[in-house]
Amino acid sequence: MSFTFDIDYNDKSSDARAGRLHTPRGVIHTPIFMPVGTVATVKGIHMSELEEVIHAEIILANTYHLYLRPGLEVIDKAGGIHSFNSWKKPVLTDSGGFQVYSLGKNRKITEKGVEFRSHIDGSKHLFTPESVVDIQRTIGADIIMAFDECTPYPCPKDYARDSMHMTHRWLDRCFDQFSKTDTDSAVQQCLAPIVQGSVYADLRAQSAAYIASKEAPINAIGGLSVGEPDEDMYAMVELINGILPASKPRYLMGVGTPANLLENIALGIDMFDCVLPSRNARHGMLYTHEGIINIKNEKWKKDFSPIDARSNADTSRRHSKAYLRHLFLSKELLGAQIATLQNLTFYLQLVRAAREKIKQGVFDTWKEKAITQYSQRL
């Protein structure tokens, strides 16, 4: 049976759990971090590196971006995203709700859907809950996301309430369309609904109950990590996780720092995605087992120690901080490549370590030490 979830271990002193999400394209061990491959490529990373160095079990791609480029005709003709980019494991596509929210003035949200202008050529497009499901059917990701409005922070309560209700109505339309259609490929897909409600506890509770009522195989939490204090994020997640069924994987969208991951794992989150490790890598900010490094700093100029001696990435053990700094100062492609490998490998090592510590029953004490270590700036 596809998209079933087995919980292997429950932590005794927190709500953390280690599980296995079964998908038609393989098992995903949770907690998991999903590297972001917006346009069907994780920037600067070869597929073989995702498979053999980072050990990614699922990657994320973006409906909005793929719809605009290369366009559905190309992806359809390729036979779906897995044939197109040759990544054989599971893919999750974000529905475009977040991207549309990012477009600011270039979009108009109505009950029908969202009219927007392409960031590439300014052309006009309309996304509706129905069309976004159809597009994701064509793209062929394993896990597809419902079309929602991601509210900004701060957000007036009235706006957040109205938006949440519209997101719920859109959700019904998404599920209708999903049940009426079938994937283009032979492989089953699953549709995941998204809890909204900004930072308002009553709205979040209401939204979580509505999402839970859909009995989807995976439930997602959106609209967090958009600028609110971490404490607000954790409070919302704790509240929501008390309402979403514990038997289904919970996916917290767009989160976050290593500390954010560990705190949310403790609250019962199973899946994460975020551009932070890959985007920061391209700017020379490294997450390592010793702490956070800005590789461009003068202090690394003659530091010939490995980038991260405990990294699974051979490039991080092979190359020195001084060499990587040189690559960044020289604006060399290889700098971004090595840094991205470092950060994504670190994130996947982190969630695997969390799983292992949950299994060993020492997650809570390990978490505190790990947060201190991995949050310090070197």
Added chain:
Amino acid sequence: MSFTFDIDYNDKSSDARAGRLHTPRGVIHTPIFMPVGTVATVKGIHMSELEEVIHAEIILANTYHLYLRPGLEVIDKAGGIHSFNSWKKPVLTDSGGFQVYSLGKNRKITEKGVEFRSHIDGSKHLFTPESVVDIQRTIGADIIMAFDECTPYPCPKDYARDSMHMTHRWLDRCFDQFSKTDTDSAVQQCLAPIVQGSVYADLRAQSAAYIASKEAPINAIGGLSVGEPDEDMYAMVELINGILPASKPRYLMGVGTPANLLENIALGIDMFDCVLPSRNARHGMLYTHEGIINIKNEKWKKDFSPIDARSNADTSRRHSKAYLRHLFLSKELLGAQIATLQNLTFYLQLVRAAREKIKQGVFDTWKEKAITQYSQRL
């Protein structure tokens, strides 16, 4: 004994030969192409890919660039370029003569040497034949190049003659300095002199005789592939190769297209370097076993055949032309990475094929077919 050259096979119908150049850091099988790693990185390529995918046997780095950034202090402290970038096989450093020539107005050439301004920060520097040897001693490349003036094309004969004589006087100073100094590392280095003389047969003959008189383990030809017609290049190479000793490897600097490589191999050239395959890759121009491809062209939009089914690079067999086109149109890092792997792997496969055909005694007929095939634009 270091830097000895064994000729394994001589082609019967041309001057092509297959040899082995012994260096303290390993054997180089000739004919060979040396990927260009200007600032101690081959742009977009991991060291493991140079080793295991491209199968490079030697790479090139640049004295001028490394002197400016990261600077000699860093490379010295690292223990030389091999420790700095972790490439364990041979390295050749260009002396900076060509870069200085490229600086145009920002340099002044006198008998003493060249005063120039850094392209990075405009700071003033002086390169002399002595200092360039010293710098290359510190960098620690296995094969270091004499400091020369690379004349432009076209070049008045008087200028070419005067410049050639100065390059010869500089060469004496380079050898003096080389004999007075020792490498910073325990590993022996060799100094290669460079034939100049523009496209003037009498000057080239005079220069080749002078260079030959130095009895260096490797002899180089500079000042070609600077804009002159291919026929002039081949005529000069043929003339020079008749004068340089056949028992020593001949290195033709800065050349060239696949056709240029094969024609010059037929004339007795053993070593090449060029930015063409890597630079063109970054602009989407691919050298493949079927011909030359501009991957950005519309015609590849829905072409899901492999980039190059006969490539040793798994990325070229795994990914389609349509996917690579998408990466280029999206300005994704991975596009440059996959294209560079394709082109450098193709160049190394090409010189290895040439070696094999020389060994089999079928080089001449294969060469004609290969040039036709690999020069056609698809």
